[in-house]
Amino acid sequence: MNMPNEQAALAVAEESAHPQQPYTGSDPTLRSRLVEAGILIETGENGLYGRSEVFEDVVERLNKVITLLGADQQAEVLRFPPAMRRHDFEDSEYLKSFPNLAGSIHAFQGNDRGHHRLLEALDRTIAVGDEERSDEWMDQQKPTRLVLTPAACYPVYPLIARRGKLAEAGAIVDVFAYCFRHEPSIDPSRMQMFRMREYIRVGSPQQVMAFRQKWIERGSMLVRLLQLPFEIDLANDPFFGRGGKIVADSQREQQLKFELLVPVATPDKPTACLSFNYHMEHFGEIWKIKQADDQLAHTACVGFGMERTTLALFRHHGLDVAQWPAPVRALLWGDAAPMIAEGLASLGTPA
Template sequence: MSTITDTRAATAQEAAAHEAAAELEADPTLRERLLEKGILIDTGENGLYGRSAVFEDIVDRLNAAISHLGADQQPELLRFPPAMRRTDFEDSEYLKNFPHLAGTIHSFCGDDGGHRRLLRALDDAMAERDDDRDDTWLGQQKPTRVVLTPAACYPIYPVIAKRGPLPEGGATIDVLSYCFRHEPSLDPARMQMFRQREYVRLGSAEEVMTFRQMWIDRGSALVRLLKLPLDVDLANDPFFGRGGKIVADSQRTLALKFELLIPVANPESKTACLSFNYHMDHFGAIWKIACADGSVAHTGCVGFGMERITLALFRHHGLDVNTWPDEVRALLWGDTRARIAHALEGHV
């Protein structure tokens, strides 16, 4: 039974939530507000942020919700560091399509003379005291055998290939990783280092397409539970150069990629917070991944942008998590499993 005190408290909470949301709507500079509150920490480099305890708590709770959302698929959980073998990266053909986003890892591999040259060049650079320092010292660096991971699913394909043919019915993998893409921006939703949580499906074309549609439904259901506005639309990746437009047009024509879009940093535009991808037999052919019947495996994935979903929650519900809608708080800080199970019964 509700008391007058309970009612007043609920009313005050609603008013605070509406006030916070209205303030954010009036001021699209979400980045500055997050930095001012200490929710994100400025490192001095665009797209590279520290995260506060509040931010990380939300990411952890979103991860728990996503785990419950996919538990019935009985995925194999794999976790990798945010780097992968350079040879696997080269084989993936990522550089063919996205050379502008790739990040390589270099290290000093020289002798004493090279070290002295490096230190002299470094002293000269440090004397400049600004962000446009001379980079001569980098001439003493050489590529290592590892590169930064561009997407969470990339390390799994060579690993799965080494196991031999897929089991009957294919395989589903749960993977999470920090990823890197070289696109510095003041938009906090376009980070250079960010986390992707993915479910990856390997199997026949029919199995992968069924998987993708299921996750379009499930991803949309989760975002609705979070009380966020959404659109799901056909999309394409940011392929490089003139030839990239042809590839992008083909990707759209074949309906290989859909994105779940939410307004985040700018209320006038929408940001892709989830993506639903069908790779056809691209990765299966590169790494010779075979289905149980010997045919080349097709692959697909659903990717959750963990930072982007978290930023969307701050954008639409305010910077104080205590004023967020009761339903959202109950999902993230309450009985997450039960609420996800109820959503699955009603939507999937």
């Protein structure tokens, strides 16, 4: 499927992606420096961290700036917990593509006898101390009707479908949620529990393509204001298994996914801090989401990795937020509205 508009969007973003400061190489010590400074708190499990007040303050202020960036979208604001209905998750086909990343929720659902067996198994587990422990006690756990949410947009599509046919203008939804992906790593930008802020567009192919092009430009503008070096690149999702490469190649060929990449911690491999995704009619077909003319709806989304972008700020501006560049501090701790309005005006978007 040829998508010339995306070539134009990519060109615009790349032309404006000049770093505000020189990038001097990778920073494999970022994780240890953040932990030593108390900005991230180790839990003993790779990819699972506590966050300090300083870290959370940056996330909150970044989130407010993103709200300003999308204020003209007239999006419906929805907030979901980090779990979703298993029925919807099964329908989403996530397990077909990413079974290794999914997380299900189990709980004890037995009787007194089962509880006794659980406690006996737990005693044996704890008795080994700090050695590698068995998961014997989990034999008494059973799946619940919930799974951990893999992406902030996933609860939205079945909700939109249950409302019936779309209006002519389609729909735009603003979501923010904790997500889970089972990929333990010592790279702090690859957390197992992380937050995503997303704008989701549901409508005609023309509507969703225009939406994605707009957000490639806006996302690039935001990261320039944050004075982070970046590039926009064609990308693919990490599809699982032997057939995954075929699906990934198809995704690239159809230019369905672009990422905004910022050097964070991984040597020679910048991190995707924002993603711009066109799903075509994939979710429309799964949940029978219809446009006003009864055609299957297409969908697109822009996703902001909140932890990743925050980590990028610490990586490039230092661990003392009081010493960050004045324009960045003005954006995050000052009155960001005029700066965002000026940036949107430079893109040809009315303030």
